[in-house]
Each structure stands twice: as C-alpha cells, then as structure tokens.
Amino acid sequence: MAASTAETQPRGSLEFVDSSVLEAVVPASSDIDIENELSSWDGAAEDTSASIMPFLSQRNILLLDELLAVYVVFRTPLLHDTVLKSYLARLLVNVEAFAFSTVPPPEQDPKAGPSKELIYSSTINHTDEPTVINHGEEDDAYTYVIWKVDIFIARPQGRFHKPAVYFQPTASFKPSERPRKDALEDEYLPSRVPTALNLLGSFENDPALAGIHPRLSAMRISKVTPSAPVARELVHPIRNGQRLIFRVLPALIWRMRYSRVQASLSDLSLMASLDLEVAQFATYDVRIKKVNLALHGGNVKTLADQQDTTAIHKPGDQLTYLYKIKPNLAPDGTPAPGSTGHYLTLRVEANVAIANDCRPDIAVEWKTPVDFASEQTSSLIKAAHRLSSQATNASNPDALLAHDTQNQQEQDASNSNINITLTVSGPPKVRVGEIFTWDVFIVNRSDKTRKLAILVIAKRKRDLERHKSHPSTSSAGGLRTGKKELLATAVIDENIVYAKQKSARTETADLICLTTDIRLGQLSPGACYTADLKFLALSSGVLSVESVRVIDLATNDTADIRDLPSIVAVETED
Known part of the structure; x- marks a missing residue:
C-alpha cells in the first residue's frame, strides 16, 4: 500500500x-x-x-x-x-x-x-x-x-x-x-516596464534652454543588472555514491629488436624480433589469442611465431616472434617512407585468467618508427643505380646521360642540407669556477621532420713546432742510399714516433662543457626548440670553443657553427 x-x-x-x-x-x-x-x-x-x-x-x-x-x-x-x-x-x-x-x-x-x-x-x-x-x-x-x-x-x-x-x-x-530566443533579445528594454527616472526633468521649464527638453536616464549613471523575463533554472548536479580505487598492472611486457640482413646492397630488409613476456608481478595466467605486426610503407613476412591460441602461459614465460620487414623502395632505390615515415604497428589480443569467473580481455596496440638506411647506405644505393643507368647506355656511347643522372649530385647535395637556424646567446661576463649557461634556440626551416644532436667541440691549442724529418732506421725497410727518390723518405721508425708522442706538451683546459650533447627526437617543420649548454670556466681571460656541431641523426649530416659569442671570464672577488 x-x-x-x-x-x-x-x-x-x-x-x-x-x-x-x-x-x-x-x-x-x-x-x-x-x-x-x-x-x-x-x-x-x-x-x-x-x-x-x-x-x-x-x-x-x-x-x-x-x-x-x-x-x-x-x-x-x-x-x-x-x-x-x-x-x-x-x-x-x-x-x-x-x-x-x-x-x-x-x-x-x-x-x-x-x-x-x-x-x-x-x-x-x-x-x-x-x-x-x-x-x-x-x-x-x-x-x-x-x-x-x-x-x-x-x-x-x-x-x-x-x-x-x-x-x-x-x-x-x-x-x-528552455527560454525562447525572442525573450532574451530585448532584455534591456522589457515590455510593460516603466522607463527609468529622468534626472534632468526639473530643467524642462528653464527659459534659458529655449524650449529644449533635456533628458538623462538614471540607468546611465547607476549600474543596473537587467533581469531576464524568464527565470533561468540552473543545472542541478546529482550526488555521488562510494568511489573505489583500483590498482592497475600490465599483463604483458614486450620489446622489439632489429638486425640487418647480410644480403645485397639493394636489399634493405631488417630482421625484427618481438619478445613477449608475461608479467611476473601480475601472477596471472595469460592465453595469447592473436599477435599481428604491420609495417606502414612496407611488407612484413613472418618467419617464426607461436600462434597457439590454446596454450596457457605462466607468469615469467617469454615468447619470441621473428619477422622480416622490407620497405617500399623509391625509383632511386632508397626507402620511400612517404609523408608519415616508416613505422611498425603491433597488435596483441590476449585473455587473462584472474579467477575462475573473471577472465578479462586485453588488446595492445603499439607503434614505433623504423629507420632502414643510413646516409652511407643511401649514397651507395644511389651510386649503384647511377652506374646501372650508365650501363644501359653503354650500347650507344655517343648518347647523353639522362637529366636525372646529370643532376643527381646536385640533388644529393641539396637534400643533405640540414637547413636549420641556430641562435646562441650567453652572459657578457662570467666568473672563474662558477657554472654558466648558453641559451640555444633552434628552428627547423626544412620541409621534413628532423632528429638532431648538438655537440660542443672544444678548442685545442695547435703545436707550432714542426716535425724534423729523420731518415728511417727501421729494420723493416732498411736504409736505401743507392737510389735517388723523388719523394722524401717516410718516417716509419717506431722509436721516433714514440719519442715524439712522449715529448709532446700537455695543455690544461681553460673551459669545460658540462653538457655532453642535446638530442631532439622529433622536430617538425617550422617548429622550434630551446635548450641550455652548461659551461665551467677554469681560468680568466677571453675564452671560446671551437664550434657547435649539429648532426642530423637520420642522415648523419653535420654542420659546424663557428660564429659564437666570446666568453669573458674574471677572477672571483674575495
């Protein structure tokens, strides 16, 4: 009831x-x-x-x-x-x-x-x-x-x-x-509401105004908050109940390793090894239902896998899957990554046995970039293709080379430019024994993503003493005086080389760079990055470094910046 x-x-x-x-x-x-x-x-x-x-x-x-x-x-x-x-x-x-x-x-x-x-x-x-x-x-x-x-x-x-x-x-x-739209359009002048008081109404009969009727609304000098004709109802929240906290653990741990295939120069394939491990600290049995590896911009060939969907793997078990990945090639024989580059996509589906009545499913999707060829390998491949192009024209020796072959060297030189802007600024004066920093501002002005490393090359003092040539007394070559040579006799006596190295002067460092290197993983076109280089001055005077070297990690192209600010180091005041 x-x-x-x-x-x-x-x-x-x-x-x-x-x-x-x-x-x-x-x-x-x-x-x-x-x-x-x-x-x-x-x-x-x-x-x-x-x-x-x-x-x-x-x-x-x-x-x-x-x-x-x-x-x-x-x-x-x-x-x-x-x-x-x-x-x-x-x-x-x-x-x-x-x-x-x-x-x-x-x-x-x-x-x-x-x-x-x-x-x-x-x-x-x-x-x-x-x-x-x-x-x-x-x-x-x-x-x-x-x-x-x-x-x-x-x-x-x-x-x-x-x-x-x-x-x-x-x-x-x-x-x-909801309130109507037309109800909110004229909320400052609502209908059937008297107008505000005229503060200048007492001056209407003043003869000096000559018939002018002044008007000053009271709303002009007082702050009046207009009220909507429809009452606005606020959104009401609902009360929450108990909130539990759940610990989270990974059921699978994986690692990818690569090794190059010892094959011909045109074969840029890599051996990819996938190691899957059932996490020990989770203490749950895992049944792996599916493992799939795909390459964007290439092909994947399965060499060895363990696709047994009925096997139950205990905590600590390790599974190895072996694949051969091969990229799509451009007309010049180099990898064709396209606009997004080469990357691997790993998909794993598994079932975890937490209890008899609790068997959740997990799905892993992981992506990682892959580099197939370095600058040296790319240059060798392009050279091999140029030679093959010349070999096709050998039947007609009077024929000219193709336009692409003639300009290949110029194209390679233009493609190898790093094309970045580096701005280095530092303090005008530093103290001996105190750490100071240089601010490095980097802008990627190229049309592709760069992976860069920045190193500081220390300045080395030159040994101006010239080496005096000595005749060789090594037993390997012997002393030949019977025949007159056009070139000077090479120094091959190990005793002379050892004495020269032992008597060389050891110079102390005046400036130490405390930052080994700066690495930029992905610098998009037009993007910028700010980093710091830490130094320590050990002696007073005007100090400097040899250069700041920029290295493209994808192509190993290098560029040295020598126009750097000078460092004026002064002694610390007691």
Missing part, C-alpha cells in the same frame, strides 16, 4: 535530484547477471555509507589495455514509469576515468607529471536503453537505473608510481523548458 502511494505521489525535480545517488560499479565476475543479483537481494546492508549495491563483490586489480565493463547505477526513490522516463530524458550522465599515483614520487624525479591524468571520458547517449529495476517495499522502495559502459583502460602518458584508477560518474539535471 505504501509502495503504491509512493508511486502516485508527485515529486518535484528538486526533490528528485536531492534524493538520487549515482555510482560506478565494477563487478568481480565477468559474466554477471546484475538484474538477477539485484532481484535476489534481501535489502540488508551492514554499512549505510557503503555502496548502493553492497551485495555485489567488486574487482581489486585492473589490467592495462583492458576492455572493462563498468556499470553506472542511478538510484532514486520509487517513481511511476511515465514520470521516470520524463526525468531520465532530462538527465545528462558522463563517465570519466583517472589514473594517479598511490605513493608520492621521488623528490628529484624529472619525469614526475601531474597528480592525475584523464584516460577515458564519454557521455551516455539517450539511445542507450538502461536496465530499470524496482526493488524494496515501503520506505526502502527504490528504482535502480543501470547503464553498462565499456571502458578501455589506456596506458597513461605520465609516469605514475604504483598507479591506480578510479571512475567518476557525474550526472546533471537539465531544466524542464
């Missing part, structure tokens, strides 16, 4: 919002019938502040790269079906997943990122039909609205120590009706 009274009793939107609770639930069983479990619950709860579904056991540990089924449960006091549908149509439900560290990071950890990171976010659509269950009697009669959301536990970009994940569902209640 009380339940029927609760159904027929009208409830306002504010009461509906205040009496409702929203919570995210992760069941421990993969094949759970949540409707059956809720119907068989007797309604007993030991702790009133616990979950709104205390009868349901939940997961303790989640896996990275897991496709997880999360149930978003909305509980409200019992309502009639028509009223409930009208309220649910005005309900906006959003689900977010955050990753964070359960322990504070070390104090000197340079990779320590933000305190938490968003790894998933979605909004439940109105087309997703929820499961509606009425449970309880009299005062404990509630309506449960349950949505099932598949959330992918992605690997966070930041570095978290002992990471964990929590789910944050949020719901807001929209207003019942």
